[in-house]
Amino acid sequence: MAESARAATASATARAAATAIAAATASATARAAATAMAAATALAILGLLGACADESKLRESELIQLLALLPGRYDNSEQAASDAGRGARPPHDLIALIIVKVYTPRLGHHLFYAQEMAADDPRRVMSQKMYSFQVDGKRGIVETVYQFVEPLRWRDGQRNTELFTSVVTEDVQAEGCQLLWKKSGERFIATHDPGVCPDAPGAAPQAELGAGVLSIGDYKFRKVR
Structure with a gap:
């Protein structure tokens, strides 16, 4: 009986450990995915801001040309x-x-x-x-x-x-x-x-x-x- 109880306890402990490891892995994966998505979003925003800034500079340059003509x-x-x-x-x-x-x-x-x-x-x-x-x-x-x-x-x-x-x-x-x-x-x-x-x-x-x-x-x- 004692051996059976110990075996059951060990099995439960193993299952709990496996569950915890799986949860931790899933959480880490989710955090990594979220971090990657945030980084990609930030890069996209920076790209758009850069494009907008370049477009604005181009229009300002063209305006200067027009004003001179x-x-x-x-x-x-x-x-x-x-x-x-x-x-x-x-x-x-x-x-x-x-x-x-x-x-x-x-x-x-x-x-x-x-x-x-x-x-x-x-x-x-x-x-x-x-x-x-x-x-x-x-x-x-x-x-x-x-x-x-x-x-x-x-x-x-x-x-x-x-x-x-x-x-x-x-x-x-x-x-x-x-x-x-x-x-x-x-x-x-x-x-x-x-x-x-x-x-x-x-x-x-x-x-x-x-x-x-x-x-x-x-x-x-x-x-x-």
């Missing part, structure tokens, strides 16, 4: 001459466009004043706008176009750019559709934000900018200085 004096004299030679009806108006960088802290970091005038009569001003550029993490380079509430107050501001340091949000109204700029080769192409103002399929870009050339709608300008 944009300012200057333009006209569409070549387009107007072509219209006249072809007898196009209606011909494009002959327009001079001046774009100057301005400091307007209440509207953003990268602002320009743009004034369109009749090329043969600069007193005949056709439009006055402000262009604001920024990099958005999801949408890339975003342009907001502003119109003035009182255009006469800012007319010929390209002659005195310090005037624009006083512009506040109440002085302007943002146009309803922002433009998204993307670099394509050596040029930048702007389309409307498809989530807000989708362009028609196959529509021409809203604007295009390259070295010495700028298209806005169907007007094609060349930089004259």
Whole structure:
């Protein structure tokens, strides 16, 4: 009887030990798997963060290029001459466009004043706008176009750019559709934000900018200085 009891006790002890070992092994395996998964997740997150950082740096670099290309004096004299030679009806108006960088802290970091005038009569001003550029993490380079509430107050501001340091949000109204700029080769192409103002399929870009050339709608300008 005593021997049987001892044998039973030994067997139970062995089973308990085996169970404990199995449990410990399973726990260690689970911890190892969890650690490996956490490490993989961390690496994936770091990879995504790195990719996002690289993408952001690329967009910032492209914005700097765009900002360097944009300012200057333009006209569409070549387009107007072509219209006249072809007898196009209606011909494009002959327009001079001046774009100057301005400091307007209440509207953003990268602002320009743009004034369109009749090329043969600069007193005949056709439009006055402000262009604001920024990099958005999801949408890339975003342009907001502003119109003035009182255009006469800012007319010929390209002659005195310090005037624009006083512009506040109440002085302007943002146009309803922002433009998204993307670099394509050596040029930048702007389309409307498809989530807000989708362009028609196959529509021409809203604007295009390259070295010495700028298209806005169907007007094609060349930089004259």
